Amino acid sequence: MVIPLERHRGAAPLSQQVVAYLRRAIDAGRLPAGAKLPPIRDLARDLGVNRETVADAYRQLAVLGLTESGVGRGTFVRPGAAGASPGKPASFGGPMSLSRAAAAATALPVVDYAAPAGAVRLERLVPDPSCYPLDDYRRAVDGVLRGEGAALLDYGDPAGHDGLRRVLVERLAHAGIETSADDVVITGGSTQALAIAARAFCDPGDAVAVESPTYPGLLATLASLGLRVAPVPLAADGLDLDALEGVLARGGVRMVCTMPTLQNPTGITTDVAHRRRLLAIAGRFGVPVLEDDFQHDLRSGMPTAPPLRALDRSGLVVHVGTVSKSLFPGPRVGWLVAAPAMTSAATALKRGMDLTSSPLAQAALARLCRSGAYDRHLRRFMRALAERHASAVDALARHLPAGSRFTRPGSGLALWVTLPDQLDTLALLPAAKQRGVVYTPGTLFYPDARPSSSLRLVVGAADPDAVARGVRALADAACAALSRPRPRPARADRVAIHV
Amino acid sequence: MVIPLERHRGAAPLSQQVVAYLRRAIDAGRLPAGAKLPPIRDLARDLGVNRETVADAYRQLAVLGLTESGVGRGTFVRPGAAGASPGKPASFGGPMSLSRAAAAATALPVVDYAAPAGAVRLERLVPDPSCYPLDDYRRAVDGVLRGEGAALLDYGDPAGHDGLRRVLVERLAHAGIETSADDVVITGGSTQALAIAARAFCDPGDAVAVESPTYPGLLATLASLGLRVAPVPLAADGLDLDALEGVLARGGVRMVCTMPTLQNPTGITTDVAHRRRLLAIAGRFGVPVLEDDFQHDLRSGMPTAPPLRALDRSGLVVHVGTVSKSLFPGPRVGWLVAAPAMTSAATALKRGMDLTSSPLAQAALARLCRSGAYDRHLRRFMRALAERHASAVDALARHLPAGSRFTRPGSGLALWVTLPDQLDTLALLPAAKQRGVVYTPGTLFYPDARPSSSLRLVVGAADPDAVARGVRALADAACAALSRPRPRPARADRVAIHV
Numbered sequence: 001m002v003i004p005l006e007r008h009r010g011a012a013p014l015s016q017q018v019v020a021y022l023r024r025a026i027d028a029g030r031l032p033a034g035a036k037l038p039p040i041r042d043l044a045r046d047l048g049v050n051r052e053t054v055a056d057a058y059r060q061l062a063v064l065g066l067t068e069s070g071v072g073r074g075t076f077v078r079p080g081a082a083g084a085s086p087g088k089p090a091s092f093g094g095p096m097s098l099s100r101a102a103a104a105a106t107a108l109p110v111v112d113y114a115a116p117a118g119a120v121r122l123e124r125l126v127p128d129p130s131c132y133p134l135d136d137y138r139r140a141v142d143g144v145l146r147g148e149g150a151a152l153l154d155y156g157d158p159a160g161h162d163g164l165r166r167v168l169v170e171r172l173a174h175a176g177i178e179t180s181a182d183d184v185v186i187t188g189g190s191t192q193a194l195a196i197a198a199r200a201f202c203d204p205g206d207a208v209a210v211e212s213p214t215y216p217g218l219l220a221t222l223a224s225l226g227l228r229v230a231p232v233p234l235a236a237d238g239l240d241l242d243a244l245e246g247v248l249a250r251g252g253v254r255m256v257c258t259m260p261t262l263q264n265p266t267g268i269t270t271d272v273a274h275r276r277r278l279l280a281i282a283g284r285f286g287v288p289v290l291e292d293d294f295q296h297d298l299r300s301g302m303p304t305a306p307p308l309r310a311l312d313r314s315g316l317v318v319h320v321g322t323v324s325k326s327l328f329p330g331p332r333v334g335w336l337v338a339a340p341a342m343t344s345a346a347t348a349l350k351r352g353m354d355l356t357s358s359p360l361a362q363a364a365l366a367r368l369c370r371s372g373a374y375d376r377h378l379r380r381f382m383r384a385l386a387e388r389h390a391s392a393v394d395a396l397a398r399h400l401p402a403g404s405r406f407t408r409p410g411s412g413l414a415l416w417v418t419l420p421d422q423l424d425t426l427a428l429l430p431a432a433k434q435r436g437v438v439y440t441p442g443t444l445f446y447p448d449a450r451p452s453s454s455l456r457l458v459v460g461a462a463d464p465d466a467v468a469r470g471v472r473a474l475a476d477a478a479c480a481a482l483s484r485p486r487p488r489p490a491r492a493d494r495v496a497i498h499v
Numbered sequence: 500m501v502i503p504l505e506r507h508r509g510a511a512p513l514s515q516q517v518v519a520y521l522r523r524a525i526d527a528g529r530l531p532a533g534a535k536l537p538p539i540r541d542l543a544r545d546l547g548v549n550r551e552t553v554a555d556a557y558r559q560l561a562v563l564g565l566t567e568s569g570v571g572r573g574t575f576v577r578p579g580a581a582g583a584s585p586g587k588p589a590s591f592g593g594p595m596s597l598s599r600a601a602a603a604a605t606a607l608p609v610v611d612y613a614a615p616a617g618a619v620r621l622e623r624l625v626p627d628p629s630c631y632p633l634d635d636y637r638r639a640v641d642g643v644l645r646g647e648g649a650a651l652l653d654y655g656d657p658a659g660h661d662g663l664r665r666v667l668v669e670r671l672a673h674a675g676i677e678t679s680a681d682d683v684v685i686t687g688g689s690t691q692a693l694a695i696a697a698r699a700f701c702d703p704g705d706a707v708a709v710e711s712p713t714y715p716g717l718l719a720t721l722a723s724l725g726l727r728v729a730p731v732p733l734a735a736d737g738l739d740l741d742a743l744e745g746v747l748a749r750g751g752v753r754m755v756c757t758m759p760t761l762q763n764p765t766g767i768t769t770d771v772a773h774r775r776r777l778l779a780i781a782g783r784f785g786v787p788v789l790e791d792d793f794q795h796d797l798r799s800g801m802p803t804a805p806p807l808r809a810l811d812r813s814g815l816v817v818h819v820g821t822v823s824k825s826l827f828p829g830p831r832v833g834w835l836v837a838a839p840a841m842t843s844a845a846t847a848l849k850r851g852m853d854l855t856s857s858p859l860a861q862a863a864l865a866r867l868c869r870s871g872a873y874d875r876h877l878r879r880f881m882r883a884l885a886e887r888h889a890s891a892v893d894a895l896a897r898h899l900p901a902g903s904r905f906t907r908p909g910s911g912l913a914l915w916v917t918l919p920d921q922l923d924t925l926a927l928l929p930a931a932k933q934r935g936v937v938y939t940p941g942t943l944f945y946p947d948a949r950p951s952s953s954l955r956l957v958v959g960a961a962d963p964d965a966v967a968r969g970v971r972a973l974a975d976a977a978c979a980a981l982s983r984p985r986p987r988p989a990r991a992d993r994v995a996i997h998v
Binding site for chain 2: 129132151191206357360
């Protein structure tokens with residue numbers, strides 16, 4: 001494709017010229033619905049421009065609703081896009097346009113997880129709903145509404161419900177974290193805690209060190225805040241600390257995000273020596289560490305090194321927790337624990353974001369904890385998880401093709417499977433769905449969206465038989481693919497949002 | 500105060516030098532606890548630097564926990580600040596520092612609303628808790644938990660619970676807004692809707708046109724996002740549209756925020772001609788309009804012009820609603836209705852902020868609406884509000900000193916009282932609290948924090964007798980102040996956060 005570009009001083013930005021040309025082509029029907037746009041790198045080469053220029057133009061077209069893209073498929077003209085931009089009344093693309101944050105947020109890749117009925121769904125990191133202590137929770141909600149009444153329907157405190165904060169202080173003490181209710185801020189799930197910490201420490205354009213692979217939601221949150229990521233590889237025993245030192249030494253990193261316990265997606269839990277060295281490195285560079293301890297309670301009763309926050313003497317650690325993975329995510333309750341200056345900032349930022357979290361949801365969780373129902377649930381759920389991990393490990397060892405490997409975290413909702421190198425798990429997904437299993441392709445966990453032969457399997461999301469069936473389906477799909485000529489690796493079309 | 504500053508190339512930024520000097524002075528005890536720092540403008544003049552440089556330094560000191568400031572009082576060294584920064588382990592002020600967003604959020608003024616027991620509290624914009632339909636709500640929560648069960652404890656859809664979105668589509672249709680569930684995004688109260696819209700349309704540094712006076716929470720949200728505000732005066736019949744045109748003509752404004760119905764704080768509701776002209780102006784400049792219709796349901800049964808969104812043909816209007824003022828705020832449920840490109844962006848931004856809002860809270864609200872309980876409550880609450888407004892108007896007309904005036908919105912939670920010019924309602928607050936009433940001083944509603952003789956009185960927060968008592972206390976305080984020599988106007992020390 002050749003697009004005439006004006007490069008003289010005073011000409012419109014190149015990406016705008018590309019957008020204008022492609023909009024005209026789509027409006028005039030020269031690029032009909034379903035037409036595939038050239039890959040970013042090809043068009044950039046043809047036009048002699050930076051790839052980011054083309055990526056930016058493609059993002060704008062998507063925001064205008066003129067194109068759509070799928071991971072590994074490319075960018076296509078949307079049905080009904082022809083003639084849409086001049087005639088449609090609701091055009092958000094005339095003189096008005098969306099922000100860079102909106103463009104970054106909407107440019108995120110979408111994987112098609114739709115699967116035949118009966119497929120075992122192991123792609124979402126949620127506990128199996130059949131394990132929810134539903135009756136206990138209903139009683140807790142009704143009980144606090146009867147007991148505390150109207151106060152739970154008012155705004156409440158931006159820092160959180162005092163009763164829940166006091167419960168958390170006690171639970172944190174069991175984990176070795178000495179704190180007070182004043183240092184705890186309740187958030188809308190741990191995602192809001194991550195967003196708050198990122199906003200408290202980083203200005204747009206700053207970099208955040210993240211594990212590679214890491215939780216895709218973290219990458220999405222950072223991207224929508226205009227932050228860059230500095231990926232640090234994950235070794236078998238946790239974050240590669242030499243690599244972390246190198247990244248921090250280069251400067252510009254304002255926060256390190258890490259999941260030392262039951263890391264997402266790998267399930268890795270680091271030991272105390274690793275934790276101490278991580279803290280020493282962060283302390284030397286004076287960089288805050290966000291400890292996302294989202295699966296803390298899923299190590300109940302297992303020997304585990306203390307949280308970073310318990311080992312820290314520098315005040316650099318922000319500890320984040322949630323019940324989303326150990327109980328259920330619906331109440332949207334997470335928390336962060338930090339030094340006073342940070343908790344003041346967090347409370348103020350929380351207020352600007354959504355004022356408060358529901359006092360009713362917080363009080364109900366506090367009652368569930370105080371009544372012992374949460375710990376009873378945890379004991380049951382830990383047993384259920386152990387069965388599911390055993391079932392998964394047994395089936396994986398038995399059925400996966402030679403050259404595969406997988407982590408054995410023993411607990412947590414997920415484990416990480418790596419198939420033989422020549423397989424690409426994004427390309428394999430359609431066949432796996434047909435055979436009856438849905439998983440998360442590894443590429444989504446890498447900040448650079450590299451092709452990956454790994455995948456995340458949420459064994460905590462289904463019962464042991466279903467987990468075994470799902471593993472079998474995965475193994476079948478992998479073996480079938482290996483018996484065919486080598487497929488071309490699919491690359492997630494994550495258009496350079498994590499610059 | 501004289502601070503030696505290095506101004507050569509390569510010197511540290513001036514604000515950092517000011518921070519460093521003041522920290523040393525505080526640490527060494529040369530500025531003891533309780534010492535007042537010079538006013539920003541004075542120090543800026545003495546040092547020959549920009550006021551923003553000093554304001555930035557003062558913000559950093561507050562973030563470091565070394566100073567505190569109160570509206571209209573100035574900035575003071577905190578007790579215990581001396582020696583705090585070098586010795587304390589949890590220092591967030593060494594090599595690490597908080598972001599500009601955190602500094603802006605924590606620099607917001609704090610008014611001391613603590614009052615003697617028995618004082619009538621009319622400062623918070625919340626419905627009187629004695630009007631909450633508590634039993635109906637408890638039944639709704641329990642009913643949906645029994646009916647929909649585990650699905651309400653999962654994450655749910657980032658765009659919102661489908662049942663609630665369908666209820667809202669029907670209710671919006673009654674207001675003249677034709678929309679579909681796809682165009683509705685559920686948010687964590689209307690504050691999150693404002694934050695999402697601001698992030699969708701504006702990049703840091705962009706300006707947002709706001710009413711002056713307006714909701715202080717809006718100013719806080721915009722400040723924490725690094726956005727500037729362009730104040731547009733409010734006339735007796737709503738936003739001054741000539742002034743709005745002037746502001747938009749100057750450029751740089753990416754969004755207009757307005758509350759056409761029962762504006763906060765004034766209670767003004769605009770007519771249809773005003774609404775059409777506002778839309779025409781916004782359309783001419785292609786600037787999106789955020790219609791914060793937060794008290795829509797408190798005009799039930801009263802003749803009211805259709806919402807902007809119902810009159811709009813351009814797709815420029817984002818309509819925001821909530822039940823926080825008509826029911827109660829605890830469930831943290833608000834919504835926005837917009838054109839498809841905006842709702843996609845809003846959903847993506849919401850996902851990055853906190854993934855989803857509680858499906859249980861949304862389903863319970865949907866059931867409360869479907870069962871008729873919400874409308875029954877509204878009818879009761881509208882009668883209760885009418886009584887409170889009547890009581891307030893009667894008492895205001897009877898007791899306020901000559902030269903006072905007040906709005907008569909007839910509904911909504913609040914009205915706006917303007918005392919004689921020589922009074923400053925921030926300075927008057929302590930005396931009013933002593934006499935038995937708490938209100939919100941007018942200065943907080945002005946983006947430029949100007950001294951104000953106005954105040955907001957939330958007559959919907961107490962019963963009619965209490966409202967009358969509160970008004971009487973206000974009038975007594977005002978009359979007493981008028982009989983004394985003229986006080987010096989207090990100026991909210993809002994340290995240039997709305998640059």
